[in-house]
Amino acid sequence: MNKKKIFNKLQEIVGKDYVSDDQEELFIYSMDPGASEPRSVDFVAMPESVEQVQNIVRLANEEKIPIIPMGGGLTLSGLVIPVNSGIVLDMKRMNKILEIDETNRYAKIEAGVSAGKLFSYLEKNYPNLEVSIPDAPPSVTIAGNTLIHGSGFLSQKYGNHGDMLNGLEVVLPNGEVCRMGSCAVSDHWFTRGPIPDFIGLFTSSFGTMGVATKLSIKLYPKPKMRDLVFGIYKEPELSTQLIWNVTQTELAEDILLGVQGKPDWMAGYVFIITYITGKNQDELDKKEKKLKRIYRKNGARYMKAPPRIREVFLEKPQFAAKAADFRKGGGFEYVGSFFPLSQAPEAIKRGIEISEKYGIIPTLGARVIDRAHNVMVFFSYSFNRADSEDMQNARNALHDTNVMSLELGGIPWKGELGAQQLILERMDPNYKYLLETIRNQLDPHGIMNPGNWEVK
Numbered sequence: 001m002n003k004k005k006i007f008n009k010l011q012e013i014v015g016k017d018y019v020s021d022d023q024e025e026l027f028i029y030s031m032d033p034g035a036s037e038p039r040s041v042d043f044v045a046m047p048e049s050v051e052q053v054q055n056i057v058r059l060a061n062e063e064k065i066p067i068i069p070m071g072g073g074l075t076l077s078g079l080v081i082p083v084n085s086g087i088v089l090d091m092k093r094m095n096k097i098l099e100i101d102e103t104n105r106y107a108k109i110e111a112g113v114s115a116g117k118l119f120s121y122l123e124k125n126y127p128n129l130e131v132s133i134p135d136a137p138p139s140v141t142i143a144g145n146t147l148i149h150g151s152g153f154l155s156q157k158y159g160n161h162g163d164m165l166n167g168l169e170v171v172l173p174n175g176e177v178c179r180m181g182s183c184a185v186s187d188h189w190f191t192r193g194p195i196p197d198f199i200g201l202f203t204s205s206f207g208t209m210g211v212a213t214k215l216s217i218k219l220y221p222k223p224k225m226r227d228l229v230f231g232i233y234k235e236p237e238l239s240t241q242l243i244w245n246v247t248q249t250e251l252a253e254d255i256l257l258g259v260q261g262k263p264d265w266m267a268g269y270v271f272i273i274t275y276i277t278g279k280n281q282d283e284l285d286k287k288e289k290k291l292k293r294i295y296r297k298n299g300a301r302y303m304k305a306p307p308r309i310r311e312v313f314l315e316k317p318q319f320a321a322k323a324a325d326f327r328k329g330g331g332f333e334y335v336g337s338f339f340p341l342s343q344a345p346e347a348i349k350r351g352i353e354i355s356e357k358y359g360i361i362p363t364l365g366a367r368v369i370d371r372a373h374n375v376m377v378f379f380s381y382s383f384n385r386a387d388s389e390d391m392q393n394a395r396n397a398l399h400d401t402n403v404m405s406l407e408l409g410g411i412p413w414k415g416e417l418g419a420q421q422l423i424l425e426r427m428d429p430n431y432k433y434l435l436e437t438i439r440n441q442l443d444p445h446g447i448m449n450p451g452n453w454e455v456k
């Protein structure tokens with residue numbers, strides 16, 4: 001590989017200020033805040049337009065150099081750290097909100113638009129509409145999040161964020177632009193069907209199928225008021241019936257479960273937070289009353305949420321990192337797995353055991369997705385980044401969690417390389433065949449985030 005030549009070409013494409021091979025700058029892209037080992041990066045390039053992305057993809061094909069599309073880089077599972085070096089394509093300059101279609105309730109945006117930007121733009125300009133964002137730092141991108149089947153405060157009601165994609169524009173691995181969803185046929189980016197739906201090929205494929213450049217995401221009516229109903233219980237087993245009964249009422253906007261070893265008063269309990277919305281206080285009071293009754297009938301104790309807890313949990317996005325047990329050196333790997341509701345309590349119990357086995361203060365929980373058709377159970381393992389043994393400890397906990405998830409019939413979410421291989425080991429051989437065939441067909445030179453979802 002002629003690095004000098006590639007660098008010069010990248011400069012021609014994006015301009016000299018937006019490409020780098022400086023070791024100091026590449027260092028930042030060689031790792032993420034999770035527990036993955038740093039890996040080497042050749043270049044970082046920041047395109048500003050679809051044409052620039054196309055030219056970079058064409059260059060990568062000519063030079064057989066990998067491309068790793070990156071949004072906020074905050075999945076924590078090493079998904080944007082190159083496996084075989086290459087060009088990290090940092091999408092943050094493509095950050096235009098292109099259209100808010102108020103009547104048809106969608107936002108058409110470039111792939112580098114952050115969750116914080118779209119959320120605050122809507123708050124200011126379209127106070128009747130909102131977008132579901134993850135409880136992640138606001139700098140994460142809507143594209144990065146929807147493309148990993150992320151979830152947020154409207155996911156209980158409307159599904160995971162991958163399901164909220166109405167349309168997608170991608171630069172395919174051959175450099176051609178392809179639009180998917182209604183925008184392949186019409187000027188309105190309002191739906192995925194009724195044509196063969198290929199958007200799914202790009203979700204949770206971790207940048208291996210192409211580079212998303214634009215997308216349309218669903219917007220929803222914004223309620224006037226929002227509150228939460230807090231409860232605690234001892235036995236994780238109670239969760240299944242409790243969640244089933246709460247979702248059966250259709251009262252919940254969002255449902256979160258949590259287990260935290262700290263502060264001390266929370267240790268040994270599972271807490272449930274059901275979010276309710278309404279037009280006025282009276283409506284909220286009625287909903288709260290109903291939910292209190294359900295909590296009690298299902299063995300949970302209703303608690304008036306302490307003001308600090310209300311404040312933290314009503315914030316959008318919640319600063320979820322506050323719940324993590326940051327140790328000196330401040331690292332944490334936050335992973336999750338999708339489970340059927342029936343398996344979620346056992347996953348929580350085993351997650352606590354895994355944390356204890358590795359001497360990590362239990363910090364885990366769950367978000368109910370789409371009326372409990374799916375429960376995303378998350379496990380947070382903190383470590384001291386300056387202590388390599390401690391980091392290995394977190395990785396071992398992570399591995400045990402992935403194995404446990406698959407044993408229980410769940411599927412690790414936004415899985416790091418190890419998790420991807422564990423999933424592939426169990427995957428129906430014909431599904432694997434399909435995956436490999438489509439990928440080889442689309443990307444014969446293997447330039448798109450190679451190493452991820454690698455069928456061996």
Ligand SMILES: Cc1cc2nc3c(=O)[nH]c(=O)nc-3n(C[C@H](O)[C@H](O)[C@H](O)COP(=O)(O)OP(=O)(O)OC[C@H]3O[C@@H](n4cnc5c(N)ncnc54)[C@H](O)[C@@H]3O)c2cc1C
Nearest residue numbers: 071072073074134135136140141144145150151206207212
């Ligand atoms: C404190 C904390 C709390 C969190 N809470 C939540 C939560 O509540 N819900 C949730 O869902 N997640 C959560 N996360 C996880 C994660 O931060 C988010 O899911 C985040 O939105 C991922 O977006 P990103 O822009 O950082 O993606 P990235 O890490 O940049 O990318 C994710 C994947 O998408 C690919 N990708 C990115 N952009 C493109 C593109 N343009 N084209 C093709 N592929 C692309 C990348 O290659 C990578 O494989 C949390 C993380 C932290 C640190």
